[in-house]
Amino acid sequence: MPEVAGVALRDDELARIRERLGREPSVVEVHAFDAQWSEHCSYKSSRHLLKKLPTTSERVILGPAEDSGILHLGEFNGERYGIVIAHESHNHPSQVVPFEGAATGIGGIVRDVLCMGAHVIAVADPLRFGRIDDLHSHQRYVAQGVVDGISAYGNAIGVPNIAGDVYFDERFDDNCLVNVVAMGIVREAEVIHSYAPQGADGWDIVLVGKATDASGFGGASFSSLTLDSADEDSNKGAVQVPDPFLKSVLMRASYHAFEFLRKQGLSVAFKDLGAGGIMGCSAEIASAGGYGASIDLDAVNVAIEGMRPEVVAVGETQERLLWVVPPEITPELLRIYNDLFTLPDIAYNARAVKIGTVTAEKRYVLRHRGEVVMDVDIAFLTGSIRDELPFHDIPAPAGTAERSLVTGVQLDELIERVLAHPDVCSRAPLYRRYDTVVRGRTVIPRGAAGAGVLAPVWGSPLGVALAVAGNPRYSRIDVRLAAEHAVYEAVRKVVAVGARPIGLTDCLNFGNPRKPEHYSELVAAIDGLARAAKNFETPFVSGNVSLYNESASGRAIPASPVVACVGAIDDIANVVTMPLKAAGSVLYMVGRPQTALGSSVLLDVLGRSDEHLPRIDYEAILAQHTLMYEASQAGLLRSAHAIGNGGLAAAACEMAFAALAEGHAPVGVRIDDSWQWTQGRVGNLEAYFGEAGGFVVEVAAADVEAFESLAAQADYIHEIGVTLDRPVLAIDDDAFDLHHLRDIWYAPLREVYP
Amino acid sequence: MSRRIAVLVFPGTNSEEETVRLLRDCGGDAHLVHWSGAALLPSFDAYVLPGGFAYEDRIRAGAIAAHDEMMDHVIAGAELGKLVLGVCNGAQILLEAGLVPGTGPVRHPTAAFTRNGPVAHFVCTHVHVKLSVKPGRSPITAALAPEAVIPAWAANAEGRLAAQENHLAELRNGDHIAFVYAHEKGNVDPTATPNQSALGVAGLVNRSGNVLALMPHPERDAWTFNHPDKRRGDDMLAPSGGAALFRSFVAGVQRS
């Protein structure tokens, strides 16, 4: 076995390679398998578990087989349009070099959408950081650097950030989570796949983009190892360097290439380079089509001469993509990138160049300086490997919550503390750093509702909504139910803006799968996601698994399934926005308050605990969502907001704060004593601050009859109060000045993101 | 004969799509012209420089683009009196090229849109800008009402006007301050300015009035569906709000 440093392959894996090859693997081959068989690339611990997730529906054009999923959005002018959606993580790099890690995370997820032949139209960033109180802590540096990186990259390439969230918890101190979602729009007839198509034997493999350098060498296996501060320098060395300027030109040139290929009526393949670099991408694009590939490493455009072949083959230099095209197309493709869009002038030795050929023989062959440095069976290289790891069932906690758990607390103090809580306070200081309106298609920008909305097809009233969710506190109580709640919350944020949820993506962020307690959490979470997705009839079309999120001391993150939901809107005229619109409206809660307060902000504020998460009654919820949809289509909702962290009181406050914006007549809120509208089924505090889901909606007095008749005596609508003509929150016997409350709500993150 | 408007695309420009669509929706015959097609520019009658990060804002925002071959043609065109509108990064390029305020030689800037204050971070926020010259001061603004208030989005890290004292004085004396930040109702005070821009300046015009540089983006609040206050029953796909400036620009181009 060659002496190869910095490789994560286990002895049993190396033995398998040696046996299959019938010889010692070369240095290049060791690095190639190290990357390809890393957790990050191969999903060896999770792929078989993910089969439990539902992935099909009438709306699914493409499920999780390629770099992105595609959902049918609607038709316009005789064309069918698809929403392309992908979801990934960049956790380990962001913990070590936050700016570059997060920026390259955005870079990578954008490529996943681009390579399907789509125009990239939005990104979202669900983030989880550690404690940020200490000004000099690494966690604080991470929290700021990550946002700077996402901002720098997304803004430069002109892709608006329309959704996201952030949580802070000490269990993320050593392992932040930086998940990213990208969305694109494509005509379904113009989708480009990531596998070499029929008849591609002998076709050219064309590499496009940044000159290959030594950055990011070891990236794939690096992200599959636990972080140890003793390795800090080598950890930093594996991190890739972002170049959004080059990327913006690459995107533009690729859009031009899409147009050209469309006119030719050709089926080709396009794939982005990520984990495993040139080797990973070219091997997968060929083997997925049933072919082999032959690559000449000397043809690769490099930034430095004399790099070792394994660095060229496996290094993860950013901003690169790969085409498989018929040889007669190659000259025009090169002209588009190199001449028309002047890639070599944009970055040193950036260009499009042919590096190899698709072969009928199913081997993967790399040549360097005329010598063969890799020659393996391609199916063995890219085929699925599987780690059978032990796990046990995690039973749900027994019993139900007792009523009136919380007594003897003053409401006025509670409101302020809930609004200032890190899970509730305004995220505006953070997302103001993101461009949320570039490209001019934003209907609801980031922060103006729980979901962002775009009108992605010029001239068409079609709309698309995007929301993310995944409360990391819930999994401490019940991992399976917490995963269901992640889906439920993302879905209801989409419903709140008047959209129909049509699909999901997920990122599963967990600890060490070789520790049964963490692996069991992964199994349970996937069960929960599957259950919720089936009930909501929203399939998973794309996703990512990030394991080994623990530090060397063994401290793992909370089990963190993160979900994104895509919603379809037939006509943006029916979109429902969050700000309260006028005094004299009636306010309703759509949903059922529960006594369970487990992991709620309220209990965190009070320093108490409850081992019960709110139950999810799918039948009732689906009826609520149908009501919300019908009411929005009929124009009966003046405003609406999904209830989440901080409960109904926080949701109503957010609707009121949004209405405090300039130029509006002031609108306030009165919430009646909850004993009236819950008939005493739950206590006041459970009613105002419970996080069982549902919505707060504002209905004009003139529309009350129509709204209530739609709801048809259902027990899940509650008339909770009215809107006022002065900027106060009146709740129970208390009244609060809304400007004062807004200041309290706005202050905490402003301190971190000035 | 219809006048043709070129919307310039530099490497790193990112707002050309909404810009060209808005110009067309306002009746303009607008076309994208790409950096490797600079030789086409002299055949156009007017130029629009959209937002983005041309050349990644390397060295300074707009500094490299100001020396691009495309700007040779814009400078020549401006000298002939062609109308030129620059938005955000486009505005920065016009200042670096010395075309606005135009109180110094070409490519010798006398003002800059530079790092935001008080904190030097990218900020994306909805704003309003108010016309602070007479409409007739420039063919670009001639169709606007006096003191027109236009909605827009500020989305930049370098939107603060700065200049040496003598040049700031010249901006005032020479009636170069075309737009200032304002509240929705048109009242002007320091809280309306999101970035500590000197004199609350959002936009500048040159001496002869044919070149206008505006930092915030009206084209991002230009269709009804963009408006924060849209109501059900509005015609969502109709141009409105920020489109007013572009309508005025197109009208100015047609008359030129």
Added chain:
Amino acid sequence: MSRRAVAIELKIPDNAAYTALVTLRRLGLAVERVERSQIVRYEDAPSPKVLVDRVQGDESLYNPNKHRVTVLDGDVPRTGEVWIVQDDPDMPVAWRLYVAPGTPASTEVLKIACERLLCNPAVERAIFSR
């Protein structure tokens, strides 16, 4: 303790320096190479070794994957180098130009480069070595 400065440079390809080179050549200057660094000036600096440790420990300034740090003699520009100051006089950006391999540009060439591209007098000033 004395006045010192450190120069923090990129070890990885510097695209901004590359673009500056291409543009300056297009403007007619016979420049062969451009290097860029972030200067940090210290009024009351500790010894060079301590200073380097301090810089290397500051995550907002230094990342071993990207940067190398050099302590300068005194706190003035090196030969062939101009410092551009905007708001903070203690953190100028340094541009170092070469007219041939190993041959730094003269102050005259630096002044032309500043006037044409590197310095916007509306908001910046240039400091040359004496």
